[in-house]
Amino acid sequence: MAAKVGPINPPPSRDEVDDIEVDAFVHAMSRRHGYDFSGYAPSSLKRRVLQLVQSLDVAHVGELTARVLRDDEMVPQVIARLSVPVSEMFRNPAVFRKLRDEVFPVLASYPQINIWQAGCAHGQEVYSLAILLKEAGLYDRCQIFATDFSDEALAKAQEGIFPIRDARLYSENYLAAGGRHTLSDYYHARYDFMKLDARLRDRVTFANHNLVCDGVFCEAQLILCRNVLIYFSDALQDRVLGLFRSSLSRGGFLCLGNRESIRFAPSARDFAPLDAELRLYRNAGGLL
């Protein structure tokens, strides 16, 4: 059998050192700054911390830890880098179409509609939701709470400015989601950016909320939390699903990311699938 054997460095056990340093970093963030990442899924967290090390141009995780211990001004930046997931407007358009077609008609029966977008990051999905609610004639009755634990992310979400290069994808998504006009009705293009219509924020409250440690703050008829819990351990995922259950009105809707699995979470037992494929559930607590 022809086998080419090439050179490879002997194992320097860097991984093990990194692991120890990441643990120390997590401990430091918790004790010094009150941000607890111990319930995060370790593999993704480690990747993000190592990326943070690269982008901040520090030598290793140990140095990062030493700096965050002493430099409070670094913390918002660190939190932002550890938190922000990639998103897009009307991501997975089928989900938004389903919300429009099957969830909005139920929401319409409420005199006041509370919606919680948990982990809103840069706000693409909040604006998507606002647009569809406007087109359904429900927006003026809505109160949307868009929360994140990163103040930097919240500030960006509040601006509603996205790179213009994404406009084409967003427009296609919008139409696939069942949008009635064209997306360009809702933004102004300037230089390389698109700025969303400020009126889309009229009924949105941006607020800091950390799913790891904060509690119920409203009774919502719809909660969206897409691709956030995938970064959490089973125990933390279960805690947050319990929080959602307590925050949802009876029959309220929960929308998760397209490939999320809640079958290991005891708190998910009250969530009855409305569309299991699209990860859309109803709070059946007390109904079943």
Place this chain on the structure above:
Amino acid sequence: MKTASGLPPHAIVVGCSAGGLAALHQLLGALSGPLPVPMVVVCHSGSEDMRMFCELLESRSGLPVSEAEERQQPEPRHIYVAPSGYHLLIERNGRFALSVDPRVAFSRPSIDVLFESAAEVWGEHLIAVLLTGANSDGAEGSARVRRCGGTLIVQDPETAQVPVMPSAALELAGADHCLPLPEISFLLEALCS
């Protein structure tokens, strides 16, 4: 036939891109049956939904193939394919994890992300296979697999539909074996027996 570490394999990870589906058909088709370890595949296909891909692979190979599910424990004798749009990682408890972090090597799912996380968990008990492809995703991951004591098998670029990916890995990581597809199938069976 032994792994690089001489230890029995616990899992196989496979990466491929352009020409990947045909290569996987050939690789799996040449196996005499399911392997006694889980096989986890990242294939950049450009497809929005990998379930059709899984069905095709299953019907052609006669082996059980499904999309990797978040938090699922991979089982022996089964083939798992990373869902579209998500990185697939092996968590420290040996279960699948997903992430929507930015693309790595222009890819999500990225072969590097799967290989690196698998190498950390399965170490000397891991076999990684890198096949045809048109970019260099998988090279960093291949190097990590070898540093952690795993066995790296790279498709001979001269026999690959698109040689860029296996060539990039060979350049960065070398390989324990560099073979054409039919011999890779044979080797996997030998290493797992």
